[in-house]
Amino acid sequence: MQITINGNKVDWQEGMTVRDALTLMNYSFPMLVIKLNGVLVPKADYDSTVIPAGAELMVVHLISGG
């Protein structure tokens, strides 16, 4: 089984959390907005949110400047 992270196909594992996916993808930016199947995952819930098989994860890097 696979999931999609920002359009890239990635192997899925049972019990995989949002935090695991960030580590796997080397997403190290401190400020992110993450949506799992279109629903916001608040920053406080990255460790506890489990990704279901076939899910689509959108990870946006928020960068200062405006």
Next chain:
Amino acid sequence: MNKVDYFCERDPFAFPIWQQARVGIAGAGGLGSNAAILLARAGIGHLTIADFDRVSVSNLNRQAFNLDQIGMLKTEALTHNIRKINPYISLSEHPVKLLRDNIPEIFSEVDIMIEAFDKAEQKQMLIETWLLAFPDIPMICASGLAGYGRSEDIRISQSNYLYIVGDQVSELKAGISPIAPRVMIVAAMQANLCLELLVKRYQG
């Protein structure tokens, strides 16, 4: 001059939609001041603008303020500048710091929200607050606009009603502000997307 003369040669389909629209702008700095002026020129009927800050000399490299406005509240200076361009727009200004507690109330009546903050922490707070309070109201954010050149790297990504404009990689270097053209490209893309989404929503 009257209102009919002022709004001549407008798109007969889109312009009435824009006249009825209410757009929220969180932050009146480089992104917010420029996006607000573009939307006012285009004929958006109402803008709700919030920023707690005052105009400083270091803002003038990219923000739509003038030397004689240094020290003024940004909301006050921006609404003044907008009214000099479009006297028929309705404006509400909120010179307050935006927090999780006051964002839903201040922007409760907008059709579209534009995120125009400077700091990444603030962007994250606003986006999370918005998606929890108003998941079905479009929000147009900005991320990654530092530097110059590379115009073609600036793009729009989307998930449901959340849109992100920027290259999503360009970090600010210590002591170097964003630079006007790239800030204005992002602000203009935010404003342009806003106009497009309003018309698409009307068309269903």
